[in-house]
Amino acid sequence: MAARLLLRSAVRAAAACRSARTPALSRSMAAGGIPTDEEQATGLEKVIMKAMKQGEDPYNTMKPKHYAGSKADPHLVPSITNKRIVGCVCEEDNTAVVWFWLHEGEAQRCPSCGSHYKLVPHELPH
Amino acid sequence: MAHQVHAYHMVDPSPWPLTGAVGALLLTSGLAIWMHFHDMTLLALGLILLLLTMYQWWRDIIREGTFQGHHTPPVQKGLRYGMILFITSEVFFFLGFFWAFYHASLAPTPELGGCWPPTGITPLDPFEVPLLNTAVLLASGVTVTWAHHSIMEGHRKEAIQSLALTILLGFYFTFLQAMEYYEAPFTIADGVYGSTFFVATGFHGLHVIIGSTFLAICLLRQVLYHFTSDHHFGFEAAAWYWHFVDVVWLFLYISIYWWGS
Secondary structure (H helix, E strand, O other), rough: HHHHHHHHHHHHHHHHHHHOOOOOOOOOOOOEEOOOOOHOHHHHHHHHHHHHOOOOOOOOOOOOOOOOOOOOOOOOEEEEOOEEEEEOOOOOOOOOOOOEEEEEOEEEEOOOOOOOOEEEEOOOOO | OOOOOOOOOOOOOOHHHHHHHHHHHHHHHHHHHHHHHOOOHHHHHHHHHHHHHHHHHHHHHHHHHHHHOOOHHHHHHHHHHHHHHHHHHHHHHHHHHHHHHHHHHHHOOOOHHOOOOOOOOOOOOOOOOOHHHHHHHHHHHHHHHHHHHHOOOOOOHHHHHHHHHHHHHHHHHHHHHHHHHHHOOOOOHHHOOOOOOOOHHHHHHHHHHHHHHHHHHHHHHHHOOOOOOOHHHHHHHHHHHHHHHHHHHHHHHEEEEEEEO
16 A cells, blocks of 8 residues: 555656646746736835846845945945945954944045945935 | 835734743643643633634734735745744754653663563554555655645646645544554553653654644645745745654654664
């Protein structure tokens, strides 16, 4: 009896493998009956999904972009007010973080390593 | 929408943690009262309160995630970490009972006859119902994976069928195990053999019932179109839990049923 059960589940698994190999031409409610995020996502999840499609990240879900930190290529720090706290890890694996307020206007330099930081005002995403 | 600059979910105030804590208190003290004074009132009250809490708390999570869209990618990541940590804690829970079993069985005391199984104990034949149970759970692992792929590929009917089959296999296991418990020639009171056997397999059985319930909720949600082909973490969490239950059984089977016989 156990052998019959095992055989049956093996046959089912083989069938599933076969159907999995053929790519679904279109995944949507119309095609298979399970909605996609495109059709059904809502709220903040939908906003973030749409923004990601345009290549934007209004809610800072991704790692910040990498900048050289030089005068010509300063770290761009987004902010919804006119100042933001910056924590500079001057060298990789440094355990002492250098904290300072970054104000609107000209780029400031880290008091320890001299990297340039520039505040970039942003609108609060609604 | 909330005026926030981050993608996380600041949950609204909720009474369910409090009702859950009170329910757990009543359940545990009720258990003690029932054992000593044979009165089930407190126990029943605690159980009802806990069940109501679970229903309403998880209902609210579904509302927040599926209906309101609060489960953004970072939030989902947090939920994944949470489920993994919870399952890890359950692994340690079972580890304790396996420790007890191996402590008792690797160096059986003179009171047991210096042997394992102890003198007078007729263990269950591992190649009868326990082997069938192993096949049933392994098959259910296949069907739950089938269900997952069906969801990801957008096949509604297949997803519902394979998920239902998984749950049926879970019920079959529970039924077979219940029959074994009824027919067993030894009881929990039969020395350390009985204790280790029934506590370990008993807690496993409880987890099978919990896992089957979780999967049943997922089946209901799948029928109600909650899951999308990319976002269905509730189902994934249930599948992870189910695989964990399956793995625990494999260890139980190898250690207690097979090696221990």
